[in-house]
Amino acid sequence: MTMPILEARDLSKLFPGPKKLFTPARFVTAVDRVSMSVMPGETLAIVGESGSGKSTLGRLLLRLLGASEGRVFYQGEEITHASGARLNQLRRELQIIFQDPFASLNPRMTVEQIVGEPLWLHQNMKKTDRQYRVSELLRT
Structure with missing residues (x-):
């Protein structure tokens, strides 16, 4: 069986919400338990409404942001905590094109x-x- 090139398992990202005096910390869920895989020869397009977490998911997959929960795999290797030279190498091999054509x-x-x-x-x-x-x- 063919192995996915890129895979996410239960990927989540929470951002701190507005702080209020005398209230517990709140969080905004940007990505909530996303699981997906890209097989050889496939291209992944992430579409959705503004503010739905598309760019955040892309950044999580490329490790431009750290995940709150979940794991990311590239060619079977877990890259969730990759750093340094390995992370630089991964970023040369993976690409994201953001939704704003003027920015990309x-x-x-x-x-x-x-x-x-x-x-x-x-x-x-x-x-x-x-x-x-x-x-x-x-x-x-």
């Missing part, structure tokens, strides 16, 4: 440049090879 896409770049940039950064491809690969990716 540079309007001065062409689609070819945006798609080709990771190939140049992480695989150091020659320009002609990169252009060919980008055109392949955009055709699929």
Whole structure:
């Protein structure tokens, strides 16, 4: 049986709520016991209403935020508490595109440049090879 590339088990994130004098601490639940997996060849799209926790879930999966509860696995390895060099390596292998296109896409770049940039950064491809690969990716 094929192993998921990325998996979350009962992932939750609580943020401290507003503090009031003489009242117990309150928390706001941003992500509540999410379990999901991404198999080889799949792409995950997280959609929902504004404020539903989409960006928070993405940040939890990439370990940009620490989870309040639950576990995250990448290629079978638990990465919930990964740090340092291992965490940097994971962030080169995983990608999130946030819902705000102005925050995630540079309007001065062409689609070819945006798609080709990771190939140049992480695989150091020659320009002609990169252009060919980008055109392949955009055709699929």
